Amino acid sequence: xxxxxxxxxxxxxxxxxxxxxxxxxxxxxxxxxxxxxxxxxxxxxxxxxxxxxxxxxxxxxxxxxxxxxxxxxxxxxxxxxxxxxxxxxxxxxxxxxxxxxxxxxxxxxxxxxxxxxxxxxxxxxxxxxxxxxxxxxxxxxxxxxxxxxxxxxxxxxxxxxxxxxxxxxxxxxxxxxxxxxxxxxxxxxxxxxxxxxxxxxxxxxxxxxxxxxxxxxxxxxxxxxxxxxxxxxxxxxxxxxxxxxxxxxxxxxxxxxxxxxxxxxxxxxxxxxxxxxxxxxxxxxxxxxxxxxxxxxxxxxxxxxxxxxxxx
RNA sequence: CUCCAUUAUUAA
Numbered sequence: 001x002x003x004x005x006x007x008x009x010x011x012x013x014x015x016x017x018x019x020x021x022x023x024x025x026x027x028x029x030x031x032x033x034x035x036x037x038x039x040x041x042x043x044x045x046x047x048x049x050x051x052x053x054x055x056x057x058x059x060x061x062x063x064x065x066x067x068x069x070x071x072x073x074x075x076x077x078x079x080x081x082x083x084x085x086x087x088x089x090x091x092x093x094x095x096x097x098x099x100x101x102x103x104x105x106x107x108x109x110x111x112x113x114x115x116x117x118x119x120x121x122x123x124x125x126x127x128x129x130x131x132x133x134x135x136x137x138x139x140x141x142x143x144x145x146x147x148x149x150x151x152x153x154x155x156x157x158x159x160x161x162x163x164x165x166x167x168x169x170x171x172x173x174x175x176x177x178x179x180x181x182x183x184x185x186x187x188x189x190x191x192x193x194x195x196x197x198x199x200x201x202x203x204x205x206x207x208x209x210x211x212x213x214x215x216x217x218x219x220x221x222x223x224x225x226x227x228x229x230x231x232x233x234x235x236x237x238x239x240x241x242x243x244x245x246x247x248x249x250x251x252x253x254x255x256x257x258x259x260x261x262x263x264x265x266x267x268x269x270x271x272x273x274x275x276x277x278x279x280x281x282x283x284x285x286x287x288x289x290x291x292x293x294x295x296x297x298x299x300x301x302x303x304x305x306x307x308x309x310x311x312x
Numbered sequence: 313c314u315c316c317a318u319u320a321u322u323a324a
Binding site (some may be wrong): 001002003004005006008009012035036037038039040041042043044047071072073074075076077078079106107108109111112115141142143144146147149150153178179180181182183185186189214215216217218219220221222225248249250251252253254255256257258260283284285286287288289290291292293 | 313314315316317318320321322323324
């Protein structure tokens with residue numbers, strides 16, 4: 001039975017749902033007893049491949065042959081609902097497991113159904129599920145927060161992302177981590193809201209008690225650059241070092257390209273020159289950025305100069 | 313032996 005299950009698992013990883021179901025069907029005639037693990041693995045194959053119908057039938061068949069389904073079964077099957085945008089069906093599956101079969105959804109279940117809602121653009125439903133999850137006593141996990149935040153990001157709803165992360169900032173026993181804040185800040189950045197992005201950076205540190213990392217700063221610098229706020233971008237780039245963070249190659253590249261929107265070629269080149277002293281080697285993207293920044297500043301001679309220096 | 317952001321969030 002283990003051996004068969006491993007085979008099914010391989011098929012699931014390759015999105016070969018048809019073969020997965022085949023193997024499961026032949027187990028009996030080859031004298032192996034399919035257990036709930038095998039069924040779950042096959043459900044996982046259906047889930048990954050978006051085969052809702054097959055998943056539902058498999059669950060019915062399994063029950064008919066006396067195999068007890070569990071929370072993992074639902075966790076495996078629910079992701080099938082992304083195909084065709086069946087977020088309502090995902091919700092009804094959660095209802096079904098609880099009311100009809102007495103299986104309590106866990107944080108993985110919620111994560112799965114929240115992801116489905118997110119993929120379907122239903123961010124507010126995703127947030128409601130998170131609240132339901134907290135109320136129901138399922139373990140709070142940062143990946144679940146990310147799933148909801150990603151839902152808002154998909155629909156460019158920065159207000160939703162910001163208010164959600166503020167809502168959960170003091171949740172016990174697990175609040176949002178840097179990763180979660182970065183996602184919310186990134187959503188603001190995507191929407192061109194650099195002030196909100198910066199505000200959230202301060203909020204996470206001062207209210208949330210979560211230290212911003214290099215990625216956090218990079219996102220905010222990029223947001224400023226994108227909004228044409230080159231001076232602000234440079235200021236925040238500097239602040240990174242002041243608070244003891246070590247700018248990486250992305251930080252430098254982001255700051256350099258921010259100079260291209262409202263800054264000067266001198267500023268861009270100056271930051272580029274600092275990299276050597278900081279021991280951060282530039283890459284091809286950095287080189288592109290510094291040339292592009294000179295061009296954007298209208299200094300094409302400077303651009304050519306840097307170009308030939310860098311692309312010898 | 314099956315489900316879990318870790319081919320997780322940031323740059324030209």
